[in-house]
Amino acid sequence: MDVRVHNQQFSFMPYFESEVLTDVEFVVDSKHYPGKKASFKAHRLILALQNDAFKVMFYGDFAKQDRIAITDLHSDGFLGMLRYLYSGVLKVDNVRQAFYTRTAATKYLMPELKGLCSDYLAVQLKPDDVCAFLDNMLIMGEQDTDEPVRNLLHTNGADVLSSSGFKSCLESTVSYILEHIKSVPELTVIEAVYEWAQEQVLLEHPDEEGVPNIRKFMQPFFTKLRFLALTPSDFVRGINTWGILNEKEALALLSTIIDSESAAVPHGFCKMRKNRV
Numbered sequence: 001m002d003v004r005v006h007n008q009q010f011s012f013m014p015y016f017e018s019e020v021l022t023d024v025e026f027v028v029d030s031k032h033y034p035g036k037k038a039s040f041k042a043h044r045l046i047l048a049l050q051n052d053a054f055k056v057m058f059y060g061d062f063a064k065q066d067r068i069a070i071t072d073l074h075s076d077g078f079l080g081m082l083r084y085l086y087s088g089v090l091k092v093d094n095v096r097q098a099f100y101t102r103t104a105a106t107k108y109l110m111p112e113l114k115g116l117c118s119d120y121l122a123v124q125l126k127p128d129d130v131c132a133f134l135d136n137m138l139i140m141g142e143q144d145t146d147e148p149v150r151n152l153l154h155t156n157g158a159d160v161l162s163s164s165g166f167k168s169c170l171e172s173t174v175s176y177i178l179e180h181i182k183s184v185p186e187l188t189v190i191e192a193v194y195e196w197a198q199e200q201v202l203l204e205h206p207d208e209e210g211v212p213n214i215r216k217f218m219q220p221f222f223t224k225l226r227f228l229a230l231t232p233s234d235f236v237r238g239i240n241t242w243g244i245l246n247e248k249e250a251l252a253l254l255s256t257i258i259d260s261e262s263a264a265v266p267h268g269f270c271k272m273r274k275n276r277v
Contacts, residue, residue, distance in 0.1 A: 012046055012086040024058070025067045026082075028075040032139050038075035040082055050085045053108045073107065074100040074136070081105060081113065090116040095129040103140050122148050127156045131165035134173040150180050157181040157276075161192035167199040171220065178224040182276050186229040187238065189276070193221055194242060215244045219268075227253050228265070228273040 015021070022041035029037040047054040057068070070078055077100030083091040084101075090113065092098045102117035104110075125133065125148045133149055136142075153160060160166065160177065161184065174196055181189065197217035218225075227239065235257055240250050248266070255263040265271045 011088070012043075013083070015046075016042065016082065016086040023066070026070055026078065027067060028070040028073060028078045030071050030073060032072075033074045036075045038079070040079060042082060047082075047085055051108055051110065054085075073104050076100045077102075077104040080117075081108060081110070084110070084113050084116075090120065092117075092120065095121060095124050095126070096132055098124070099133050099136055099145075102145065103136065103142065106140075106142065118145065125149070125152065127152055127159035128163045128165065130160045130177075131163060131169035131173055134176055135170050138170065138172045138176065153177060153180045154182045157184040158188060161188060166192060167196050169196070171217075174221065175224065178221060184276055186226045186275055187234050190225050190227070190230075190239060193218060193225065194244070197244075214242065218244050222269050224270055226270050226272045226275070228257055228260075228271065229275050230257060232257055 019041045022043055024044050024047075025039055025041050027037070027039045044054075044058045048058050049055075076097045080090070080092050080097055080101030081104040083089075084105075090098075090101070092101055098117045098120045102114050102121070105113035105117060121133075130149055130152055134146075137145060137149070157177075160181070166174075166177075174193060178189070178193070194214070197214045200217045201214055227235065230239065232254060235254055239245070240254070245253070249269070252263045252266050253269065256265055260273065
């Protein structure tokens with residue numbers, strides 16, 4: 001006969017937090033996440049009983065290693081996974097911890113934890129989180145997890161472009177956003193990419209005065225930026241004053257904005273004239 005002593009769910013978390021009788025240490029340090037190195041002590045038996053990947057690890061190639069290096073995960077994600085293995089409960093404090101934990105769950109073949117993280121993100125993900133989410137998703141090759149991000153880019157695209165994370169996000173993240181963002185005026189989109197490019201210049205040349213060669217950072221997006229959707233005024237008073245186009249390109253684009261039959265679109269530029277809807 002089973003006897004329930006109390007209603008509290010049993011958890012190994014106190015042993016994880018106190019580090020009592022731990023017999024293995026994980027050092028999490030990935031080049032993808034500089035400055036996020038952390039170490040965690042754990043119990044081989046508990047992890048092996050909970051997860052087949054750890055079982056193979058501890059009773060296979062790493063059987064005699066007391067210190068194991070983890071080089072492909074964020075420390076917050078590895079911690080979130082350990083917390084789940086010890087408690088059976090998703091324990092994250094914010095969206096970033098949730099998507100880092102989902103990455104760890106994917107690597108260690110934990111579909112239940114991955115599902116919990118996905119459910120959390122579907123509800124909690126906000127425009128300010130999108131760029132960091134995409135950076136991680138694209139680094140780790142998890143494009144199949146992008147549904148909540150696409151939803152926000154369709155409904156709150158302007159907020160994503162103005163978020164604190166946009167200027168510092170990866171080039172691949174900017175490219176993804178340009179491919180999926182909707183219902184945002186093209187001038188707003190181009191201005192956001194210009195500000196992103198300015199930030200990249202400052203990061204690459206922190207000691208130089210002025211803003212050299214912004215074109216270098218914007219040119220990869222010329223095929224996705226819809227210059228032809230701008231008004232002549234927006235183009236002349238805004239885009240053409242930034243120094244990102246040569247004289248021939250600027251004249252051809254402006255002519256085509258005014259009259260679609262007047263000139264050929266320069267090679268390497270987007271030919272779409274419609275706004276993103």
